Amino acid sequence: MNDAEIRFTFDGRRYRARKGDTVAGALYRSGVKILTRSIKFHRPRGLHCGSGDCPNCLVNVNGVPNVRSCITPVSEGMVVRSQNKVISLRFDPVVLMDHFFKRGFNYHHRFIRPAFARGLYQSVIRRMAGIGKVPSVDVAAEPTRRIKTDVLIIGGGRAAKRAAEKCASAGLRCTAVVNSFQEPRKNLQGSSTLDDSLVVGAFDDGHILVSNGTRLHIIEPRYVILAEEGRDQPMTFPNWDLPGILRETAAMRLIEDRVAIGSRIVITGEATRRERVADLLRTSGLKHGEITITKPGWKVLAAYGRNSVHKIVISDGGSKETIACDCVVTCGPLAPRIEIARQLGCEVVAKGKASPTISVDESFETSRKNVFAIGGSADVLDDSEADRSAEIAVNHIISRMKGAGSWSR
């Protein structure tokens, strides 16, 4: 196998990557797990969510700050720099704050006295705040385009696919876009998919803004179908933020990109998904050393490590066990994505601490007319149910369009 080698630097050191690697993935393969330091306590942070949803992998790329290295492909000659560290990523003395303020630290009552020093406090804090320098590069921006469409499908999973097929066979103008890096961005047959695009947000009049990084699209849909897969939640035990603790999505992406994730790996969380990750690892051909899957009823009590995880303690409520490890994969519960629904003004309900869901009626229409939620967006996790929800929603749209007398081919 002769992968094209790409050369890049991180904090002045030279590294190699393979074509298709993300910046974080390539560094992980080279054994670099710490990518940044956290904002207040300068705790070590590294690749965690794998989908651009968290701040743990933010780096400066070619002068542009706050770039999510977990979803950014490496390119030849890329200059990557870490942010928010004092002295170095591996030895940052500000982490002493982490120990000094054991319960947390807020600024509400501090830096008020003496009054004459206030200007000085503010200067110092201003300089320490801010994640990146004013970016020194120009951004290539193509003109924004408008798209008028009958149906906009947001999401990339099974229900989205079924909805796109149905729309296509009914001859509806259909545009599809995903909303997160957690979903596959492959073409949904029958729709014009905005490749590599993500939803920016929902605005006045139900217009949806979409970005592919260099061009914005303003989509003016008559109907919107929210069909997103759930977002996998972090498992929040003490020190879950240590480098080496990966969410399922991050681990799967690394494996797909042919990056060995660790030599002593623990997989924990939801049962079927744990097994799936383990299987993927075992059949990947990658070096992986020992794989431990936590048994049912055993939870992680805490993780330990200096710059990355080196052991965890698990418990079943009674006994405890310590497992030495250098990688923990967490398969936390999936929560429906509700942000776009909320921006559109759709009713979202929550029962106690269960994840909020988008309210839909029996046609899978939300409380906002012409906005539908199916599949994962409607908290429908079963495959055939997801298909069914897509069919019902699209049928409804078709009959509404017929009724309105408007039909486009």
Added chain:
Amino acid sequence: MVAMKTIACLCEDVTRDEVIEAIMLGYRDIESLKRFVGFGTGPCQGKQCIQFVREIMAEMGIDPGPGMTSRPPMSPVPLALMAAEVEGDEKQL
């Protein structure tokens, strides 16, 4: 070794303890809690922390509701991109 902390908000380094303390000070709805404690105001705009905070609130006997309002952009957009002219539109004033 890092100090033993359960981080509630990765972006702002807010701990679980801070969330609990703020609730005990009387910030018992999620919007006030967010502004007082700071979770959800960083780069990820609450995507990571919201569910964890809701669980903490529920454990303390408060109905957390469906979470904070969601505002665009879903992920940060460069000014240059947002400033681009719209093809076909008259020059906007």
Added chain:
Amino acid sequence: MRSSYDCVIIGGGVSGLTIGYELCLRGMTNILVVEKSYLGHGATGRNGGGVRAQWTTKENIQIAKESVESFRKLSEELGYNIWFRQGGYLFLAENEEQVEILHNNVRFHNENGVGTRFIESDGLNGIVPALDSKKFLGGAFNRTDGTLFPFPLLWGYRDRILEMGGEIATMTEVQGIDVENRKIVSVRTSAGKIATEKIVNAAGEASGGIGDLAGVNIPIVPYRHEILVTEPLKPFLDPMVVTMTNKLYMSQSIRGELIGGISDPKEMPSDSWTSSIRFAQRMSREILHLFPKLGAARILRQWAGSYDVSPDNSPILGGVDALPGFFLACGYSGHGLMISPKVGKMMADLIAKNEKNPLLGNFELSRFEKTEGPRKETLVIG
């Protein structure tokens, strides 16, 4: 919540809470602040934190000036850091007409005790190094103007009010006001009826509706104003910058985020708080007009709030002749936060001690009935 109070303040924003605090300081502690949502849900929690004394009427300058002085001491007074940073406000002119307006402003300000200076085009980079100064013919700069973070102000007032014996009820909506023989008798809320003889209407964009409940017509029109914030950047912008052309305002917070908004001549009266693509585009273009190198800086969040606009862009304060006991603290037209300390003191003196500050006469509701009409405040931004 009790069944009667000496005074009920409707609205838990900076206006209502400051008045509540000042009333408690004057010994009037049997008060209740009623807020339909969470504290600061309205304009107080949605603005860019700007504080300036650069205005175009004597009265507005006077109350703003004294408020700036108060803000310098409020962190200590309340025990909460409000992060008041006096980095100045710089108004920028792009054509001769605007230059003349700024010169007039500078003159007027100095006549009224505010030391605004006119800065020539070649001096602008001395104040804002990153500015594309060749586009601007000059600017008006007052270095004691500044920015603060609104929420600690609310938390501070809240804690001190509660400490002094006042009460605050959030998530409580006012549904009716009972008036008998030109006297206030009670307020009906979603949590029950409260007997009281004094009400302060500090309900922001809902003040008109509260006025209707009391049978008082308050000519306030809500307009949506949008605002955005970028990711935090290392400090490069000290003052708040404002363009005279589009009334863009933008500053850099202590955390490093750029925060600001822009006027839209096409915005119609509305109580909507959704976001528009148009605003994001116009604001981005104007930011890059001033700072061409910021193209890669990224918008983190966009939101909106209401300016409760009065016919002359100046607040509506003081009592109401037709209904003694009904006090107004509204119509701030987008600049209530920055004058809240002085307004709070004046209103509390009036309500608790029946002492009317001479300045209040300029802001009373009755001014709209006068034939000549009040002088309009013109330096409204955002």
